[in-house]
Amino acid sequence: MKKIDQSDYDRSVARLSSLLSDIAVHAQEQSKMRCPYKNRLDQCTAKFGCRNKRKPRAKDQLPWCASDDKLDYRSAWETEPDEYVQVRDTIRKTVSRPCKNSDQPMSQVWYDRQHCPGQTGKTIFDHADDLRVRVPSSCGRSGHCHECVVEIKRGMEALSPPSEVENFLHGQYRLACQACVEKSDVDVEFSLLLRTPKILTAQDHGVIELDPVVTRRGDDVYYHDDQIDTYRGHIYGMAVDVGTTTIVAELVDLETGQSAYLSSFENPQRFGGSDVMRRISYDAGEFQGELHKVLINTLNGEIRQMCDKLSISRHEIYEFVVVGNSTMREMFFNHDVQSIGQMPYKSQVEEQYLSGQRNTTSLTEPARGLRLWANRRAQVFGAPIIASHVGGDVAAGLLAMDMARQTEVVMFVDVGTNSEVVIGHKDRLIAASCPAGPAFEGGLVRFGMPGCDGAIESVRYRDGRFICQTIGQTEPRGICGSGLIDLLAELRRHDLMTPKGVFADKAKHFDIIPEHGITFSRNDASELAQAKAANYCGQIILMRKFGIRPDQVAKLYLAGGFANYVDSVRAVEIGFIAPVSPDRIVKIGNAAAQGALQMLLSKHARQSIERLVRKIEHVELETTADFFEVFVEGCQFKPMHFPSQPRHQEPK
Amino acid sequence: MAQLSDIANEFVRQEIEEFIEREDERQHIIDLYAKASQQMQDIAASIIDGDNDSSDSLTSKALDDGVDATTVMDDGLIAGMAIVGIKFRENFIFVPEVLACARAMKAGMAHVEPILSASGIKPIGKVIMGTVKGDLHDIGKNLCIMMLRGAGFEVIDLGVDTSPDDFIEAVEEHEAPVVGMSALLTTTMPNMGKTIDAFIDADLRDDVKFMVGGAPVTPEFADDMGADAYGDNAVECVDVAKLLVGSGAKV
Numbered sequence: 001m002k003k004i005d006q007s008d009y010d011r012s013v014a015r016l017s018s019l020l021s022d023i024a025v026h027a028q029e030q031s032k033m034r035c036p037y038k039n040r041l042d043q044c045t046a047k048f049g050c051r052n053k054r055k056p057r058a059k060d061q062l063p064w065c066a067s068d069d070k071l072d073y074r075s076a077w078e079t080e081p082d083e084y085v086q087v088r089d090t091i092r093k094t095v096s097r098p099c100k101n102s103d104q105p106m107s108q109v110w111y112d113r114q115h116c117p118g119q120t121g122k123t124i125f126d127h128a129d130d131l132r133v134r135v136p137s138s139c140g141r142s143g144h145c146h147e148c149v150v151e152i153k154r155g156m157e158a159l160s161p162p163s164e165v166e167n168f169l170h171g172q173y174r175l176a177c178q179a180c181v182e183k184s185d186v187d188v189e190f191s192l193l194l195r196t197p198k199i200l201t202a203q204d205h206g207v208i209e210l211d212p213v214v215t216r217r218g219d220d221v222y223y224h225d226d227q228i229d230t231y232r233g234h235i236y237g238m239a240v241d242v243g244t245t246t247i248v249a250e251l252v253d254l255e256t257g258q259s260a261y262l263s264s265f266e267n268p269q270r271f272g273g274s275d276v277m278r279r280i281s282y283d284a285g286e287f288q289g290e291l292h293k294v295l296i297n298t299l300n301g302e303i304r305q306m307c308d309k310l311s312i313s314r315h316e317i318y319e320f321v322v323v324g325n326s327t328m329r330e331m332f333f334n335h336d337v338q339s340i341g342q343m344p345y346k347s348q349v350e351e352q353y354l355s356g357q358r359n360t361t362s363l364t365e366p367a368r369g370l371r372l373w374a375n376r377r378a379q380v381f382g383a384p385i386i387a388s389h390v391g392g393d394v395a396a397g398l399l400a401m402d403m404a405r406q407t408e409v410v411m412f413v414d415v416g417t418n419s420e421v422v423i424g425h426k427d428r429l430i431a432a433s434c435p436a437g438p439a440f441e442g443g444l445v446r447f448g449m450p451g452c453d454g455a456i457e458s459v460r461y462r463d464g465r466f467i468c469q470t471i472g473q474t475e476p477r478g479i480c481g482s483g484l485i486d487l488l489a490e491l492r493r494h495d496l497m498t499p500k501g502v503f504a505d506k507a508k509h510f511d512i513i514p515e516h517g518i519t520f521s522r523n524d525a526s527e528l529a530q531a532k533a534a535n536y537c538g539q540i541i542l543m544r545k546f547g548i549r550p551d552q553v554a555k556l557y558l559a560g561g562f563a564n565y566v567d568s569v570r571a572v573e574i575g576f577i578a579p580v581s582p583d584r585i586v587k588i589g590n591a592a593a594q595g596a597l598q599m600l601l602s603k604h605a606r607q608s609i610e611r612l613v614r615k616i617e618h619v620e621l622e623t624t625a626d627f628f629e630v631f632v633e634g635c636q637f638k639p640m641h642f643p644s645q646p647r648h649q650e651p652k
Numbered sequence: 653m654a655q656l657s658d659i660a661n662e663f664v665r666q667e668i669e670e671f672i673e674r675e676d677e678r679q680h681i682i683d684l685y686a687k688a689s690q691q692m693q694d695i696a697a698s699i700i701d702g703d704n705d706s707s708d709s710l711t712s713k714a715l716d717d718g719v720d721a722t723t724v725m726d727d728g729l730i731a732g733m734a735i736v737g738i739k740f741r742e743n744f745i746f747v748p749e750v751l752a753c754a755r756a757m758k759a760g761m762a763h764v765e766p767i768l769s770a771s772g773i774k775p776i777g778k779v780i781m782g783t784v785k786g787d788l789h790d791i792g793k794n795l796c797i798m799m800l801r802g803a804g805f806e807v808i809d810l811g812v813d814t815s816p817d818d819f820i821e822a823v824e825e826h827e828a829p830v831v832g833m834s835a836l837l838t839t840t841m842p843n844m845g846k847t848i849d850a851f852i853d854a855d856l857r858d859d860v861k862f863m864v865g866g867a868p869v870t871p872e873f874a875d876d877m878g879a880d881a882y883g884d885n886a887v888e889c890v891d892v893a894k895l896l897v898g899s900g901a902k903v
Contacts, residue, residue: 002718002720002721002767003767003770003771003772004720004721004722004767004768004771004773005722005771006771006772006773008722009722009725009768009771009773012722012725012726012730013802013803013804015726015730016725016729016730016733016802016803017799017802017803017890019730019733019734019737019802020733020737020798020799020802020803021799021887022737022741023736023737023740023741023750023795023798024795024798024799024885024886024887025885025887026740026741027740027747027750027795027886028885028886030743030746030747031747034746036746036747036748036791036792037747037748037791038746038748039745039746039748039749040744040745040746040748040749045748046788046789047788047790047812048788048789300743368673371742376673
């Protein structure tokens with residue numbers, strides 16, 4: 001037996017230690033998001049009980065884990081946490097040492113089964129940070145975005161009285177950014193509102209001519225003309241629409257064109273703010289890159305699930321087509337987004353394109369570099385953007401509408417926190433982006449909320465009262481975008497409100513559903529007026545620029561967000577959309593996802609979109625000379641007004 | 653520059669092909685394996701696979717065949733862990749898989765240890781580790797043990813739900829100067845203090861140093877309950893153990 005030299009051994013140990021240190025550091029980092037007892041098959045290896053444990057999927061298997069890796073998994077471990085004070089006391093009793101600290105009782109702030117010491121002067125939001133609970137917010141915790149609503153399950157008496165900005169809340173609800181812990185002897189428990197928005201997905205693929213980039217030739221798989229793999233039984237591609245709020249991912253068999261799996265989920269970047277500008281500034285801070293990471297991680301999680309459910313291998317996924325507004329797309333590709341946040345709002349890719357350094361704004365990068373869960377040689381195609389904030393999602397939407405072949409003048413309105421308007425036909429197209437803000441999407445309006453269970457989606461006024469329909473037929477909690485449009489139109493129809501938003505009989509507010517305390521105030525009307533005005537400006541300035549009147553618009557395509565649920569007659573009455581007769585208004589669902597799919601299935605579609613985006617002229621609304629006058633006019637709740645033409649009469 | 657095809661072991665080739673995506677790293681690993689004998693590659697494969705039976709028999713056989721213990725460590729056991737580390741970093745495998753690989757490495761190291769002592773190389777210290785009474789959460793403790801062993805410590809693992817008596821018995825039997833306790837629940841945390849108390853009652857407190865850790869444990873708690881040191885994570889655990897061993901506790 002040969003002996004070992006001490007110095008050789010020390011060298012080996014040093015190497016091993018450094019390897020293991022990296023492992024331990026990664027394990028600690030990962031344990032913040034993913035339960036360490038969960039193995040690579042998402043099975044549970046813990047010897048203790050946990051609420052996330054589920055029955056094994058097959059005999060001789062471990063239980064599987066139902067946690068979604070989003071919040072701290074520790075809360076699910078079945079334990080009965082004693083209160084901090086008690087624990088501390090027990091420790092003191094068992095230890096003979098004298099205590100150093102004072103015996104001040106310390107209260108706890110609880111979330112689910114986790115808790116942390118309550119600190120007076122700190123808000124619930126601060127405590128949530130301590131507990132690593134992600135509370136949505138987009139206003140820098142100033143109380144204006146209304147996203148951080150929490151339910152206080154106990155200990156309301158320990159909190160500061162509701163502030164002025166919280167007056168839209170009642171009962172046990174508070175804004176996490178406003179509610180301060182004031183008393184140190186009462187425990188507080190809070191929970192988040194669970195919101196699962198109605199998510200719009202592609203409706204109908206229509207017939208798309210199959211001509212994908214990835215093809216099978218004999219036993220080989222080719223990307224264009226490069227052999228990239230040997231055939232494994234399938235060739236899949238994925239179309240991804242990265243919205244600011246919602247992501248839609250569709251897995252498609254590239255040999256048949258058949259959809260294999262459709263998934264939609266909330267954009268996990270919400271903690272960085274709910275609109276793109278907030279996310280851009282978040283990405284400038286110390287957590288730069290975090291938003292990209294969370295996006296890819298979440299998508300990888302979805303892909304794993306798809307692979308698992310379909311029993312396919314990730315190696316059979318060869319291509320991704322990604323569409324999104326400029327910010328979302330650049331974040332997906334891990335590019336610096338700072339230039340999109342400042343004048344002239346151009347991404348670096350667009351600047352390079354404009355200065356002639358590249359000949360397209362589309363992107364093609366290996367999936368491996370983005371750490372996407374797919375074949376090693378898979379590629380990611382990012383659809384070209386139009387200009388500034390008007391991104392590849394709008395371009396994809398136009399592709400889906402077959403804009404390149406439209407001979408008549410059509411108008412495309414994609415409604416959202418940031419609305420986009422495009423007008424034109426195959427030979428001339430103009431586009432603009434209008435920052436409407438979140439008033440129609442749940443923000444700013446006292447009882448506004450996103451389109452999820454409990455939201456009033458339609459309103460009628462009959463015999464002196466409001467008749468409301470709620471999503472999910474549950475107890476009404478607020479009003480979503482389509483409900484707000486209905487409400488405004490009903491108030492106008494029954495002369496309960498002037499076009500300027502003044503209520504009849506000098507009322508300060510209307511009781512919409514008195515038994516649930518849901519009201520609608522003048523202030524709400526004014527927030528909606530401004531959001532509506534942004535949409536109004538986009539449409540009217542573009543129509544003017546194009547030299548067209550509403551009655552000359554052959555089709556008005558409404559896409560995105562809550563648009564599919566909007567009553568178009570009422571939307572026209574309050575001037576939310578141009579006065580186009582209802583039979584010419586077409587709701588097209590998630591056009592962006594549909595366009596992404598076309599690009600995935602057809603090289604020809606990619607050529608079309610490149611030609612299309614080059615043709616589109618971008619209009620910067622704010623630079624229009626009379627922008628302010630148009631905006632003020634747009635704040636009124638009445639049909640859009642076209643001075644050059646007698647007012648368009650709406651059919652009743 | 654070595655090629656992937658220079659590696660004889662098919663499993664290793666597949667692992668590299670499938671999981672190592674960074675070009676520079678890939679070349680480094682290929683070079684590392686290509687210079688190793690097939691026997692060493694087989695050992696590495698058993699580590700990557702987390703198969704402790706194979707790593708046990710293969711290591712034993714290699715040493716019997718006269719392969720250098722240093723070569724077995726470097727080209728077999730550590731080379732295997734190098735791939736495990738990359739797979740873990742890239743989220744192809746997770747903590748439970750890593751711990752299985754660490755267990756396989758330990759099975760191999762067991763055959764290296766007699767050679768170490770024959771060469772006059774002593775472990776840098778002996779540590780007793782366990783989660784306290786009532787606590788079944790052992791993953792943090794297991795990571796600590798992996799780190800300690802990797803750094804050259806001899807570790808006696810008492811597992812989970814360890815009563816004060818079990819700790820006392822182990823200290824007496826193994827004459828270990830350091831005891832590491834972990835607790836993950838606020839409810840079981842006091843049992844750390846109780847264990848230290850039991851050592852005081854048994855008149856053994858001066859013979860050992862206590863290090864503690866676990867999510868709810870803070871340096872203040874550690875101090876309150878009378879522990880000698882606190883470690884925030886598995887990396888710190890090794891530093892703390894080295895400090896305690898060096899601080900002159902009885903061996």
